[in-house]
Amino acid sequence: GMFAHLEMLEKQAHEAAMKEEAAEQQEKKLSRLKSRVQELRLQRDQLREKVEQQEQPGKEGAASGPAHPSARAVLEWKIKSLKSMLQLFYLTGISGKLTKQGVCFCISTAYEGTYLDFYYLDLLTKPAVRIHRHSIPTFIPLEQISKRFLQTDIRRFLAVLSDHLNAYVGRRHQAEQLQEHFSDQIVGTMQRNSLCNLLLFNYKVLIDKQPFQLSARLLYGDLCSSLPTQVTISSTQDSPTSLAETAAAHSDLLRRVALHKAFPSLLSTQ
Amino acid sequence: DSICQAYEDEIQSLKEEIQLLTEKYEDSQQESTFFSEEAILKSIESFEREFQGESKGHEPPPDLKAELESLETDLSFLMKFVGIQFTSHSKKIIEKTKNRTVQKHRISGTCHSMSFQLEFQLLEMQNKENVCSAVTDLSIVMDSGEDSNVGKFLSSIEERGDILTFFKSLSSYAEWYEHRRCAFQHFK
Numbered sequence: 001g002m003f004a005h006l007e008m009l010e011k012q013a014h015e016a017a018m019k020e021e022a023a024e025q026q027e028k029k030l031s032r033l034k035s036r037v038q039e040l041r042l043q044r045d046q047l048r049e050k051v052e053q054q055e056q057p058g059k060e061g062a063a064s065g066p067a068h069p070s071a072r073a074v075l076e077w078k079i080k081s082l083k084s085m086l087q088l089f090y091l092t093g094i095s096g097k098l099t100k101q102g103v104c105f106c107i108s109t110a111y112e113g114t115y116l117d118f119y120y121l122d123l124l125t126k127p128a129v130r131i132h133r134h135s136i137p138t139f140i141p142l143e144q145i146s147k148r149f150l151q152t153d154i155r156r157f158l159a160v161l162s163d164h165l166n167a168y169v170g171r172r173h174q175a176e177q178l179q180e181h182f183s184d185q186i187v188g189t190m191q192r193n194s195l196c197n198l199l200l201f202n203y204k205v206l207i208d209k210q211p212f213q214l215s216a217r218l219l220y221g222d223l224c225s226s227l228p229t230q231v232t233i234s235s236t237q238d239s240p241t242s243l244a245e246t247a248a249a250h251s252d253l254l255r256r257v258a259l260h261k262a263f264p265s266l267l268s269t270q
Numbered sequence: 271d272s273i274c275q276a277y278e279d280e281i282q283s284l285k286e287e288i289q290l291l292t293e294k295y296e297d298s299q300q301e302s303t304f305f306s307e308e309a310i311l312k313s314i315e316s317f318e319r320e321f322q323g324e325s326k327g328h329e330p331p332p333d334l335k336a337e338l339e340s341l342e343t344d345l346s347f348l349m350k351f352v353g354i355q356f357t358s359h360s361k362k363i364i365e366k367t368k369n370r371t372v373q374k375h376r377i378s379g380t381c382h383s384m385s386f387q388l389e390f391q392l393l394e395m396q397n398k399e400n401v402c403s404a405v406t407d408l409s410i411v412m413d414s415g416e417d418s419n420v421g422k423f424l425s426s427i428e429e430r431g432d433i434l435t436f437f438k439s440l441s442s443y444a445e446w447y448e449h450r451r452c453a454f455q456h457f458k
Contacts, residue, residue: 113431
């Protein structure tokens with residue numbers, strides 16, 4: 001009995017000590033965190049003030065940095081300025097940098113006002129121009145295009161490749177926009193291939209207030225275009241003749257207007 | 271313990287805010303500063319002198335001169351290859367949060383002998399997989415001379431914010447215009 005009792009007392013004392021230590025650690029941690037928060041708050045407030053001062057037009061002279069900048073600061077300014085100008089080339093569709101063995105081009109793509117994907121093309125220039133590495137998707141006919149233009153006219157090569165990439169990205173963007181904004185009117189899932197030049201989907205329409213389901217098949221025969229060359233609209237059910245007219249009208253519209261922009265008009269036929 | 275968590279959350283959010291404010295401040299500083307080419311050359315000389323005798327035990331200075339030259343070579347190559355010379359660029363941060371930056375840009379440049387000026391806002395958004403940028407409020411000024419088709423073309427570009435098509439068309443148009451001008455000169 002006595003040993004057991006002693007053991008128990010020892011154990012209790014040990015546990016109490018552990019508890020006290022844990023509480024102490026916790027307190028230290030809290031106070032450390034608290035002072036860190038205050039430090040960061042101060043830093044943040046000072047920065048806010050500095051930024052606010054910059055935004056006041058009257059004080060521009062005072063806020064534009066030290067009166068005698070170091071040589072290093074001047075060079076760093078120029079480097080930043082050059083980098084910024086180099087970035088502008090992304091807006092033109094072709095940017096890049098020279099490498100030891102050639103050039104690494106970056107093709108930027110956009111659909112109307114939205115810039116989307118970038119693709120890289122690392123070219124070697126000696127002894128002849130050839131592609132070293134690239135990030136062009138496999139369904140883009142890169143080999144075909146390079147066979148035709150790479151050796152004779154690099155600019156043309158890049159222009160044609162850029163047209164293919166932009167059209168692909170444009171088609172993909174239209175399909176994605178359709179799925180995002182009109183998922184309620186689309187029945188089932190939209191099917192498309194990786195090149196996004198074949199789209200299949202079913203959609204609901206109201207004709208003379210009657211609901212119908214139509215089936216659309218869009219084929220983009222021109223790989224450099226983001227409008228389809230062939231549109232087939234059909235009905236899965238027994239349909240009145242007015243449906244045939246509607247289908248023809250839809251088919252016509254979809255060949256002229258981008259899919260996601262044409263869609264609202266498709267739904268609101270009388 | 272929940273107090274600990276609250277402090278840690280605040281520390282994280284303060285760090286992010288500090289980073290954003292620092293970027294905003296530095297960008298603004300960059301924009302409101304200007305050094306002439308002369309000042310740049312002087313600085314290169316002075317920077318090299320500063321570090322010439324000093325390499326005992328210090329780490330080698332960043333080769334700013336080499337970086338500068340490499341960037342200038344790249345820029346000169348692109349301007350020649352793409353056929354577009356940017357002559358000035360100013361930008362201002364309108365809004366900056368963790369996933370979203372809005373900047374106002376003003377760019378001027380030339381293509382062959384045609385000059386242009388663009389003003390627009392660029393919204394950059396970081397979503398789960400990538401970054402995409404959207405152009406808004408685009409306005410383009412170009413001295414197109416007598417051609418009214420250019421005016422129509424520019425209006426449709428402005429409406430869609432389609433800067434990419436603008437630049438693509440600009441280089442072919444400017445080249446054609448230049449050939450035409452030379453041809454007319456030839457026949458005078």
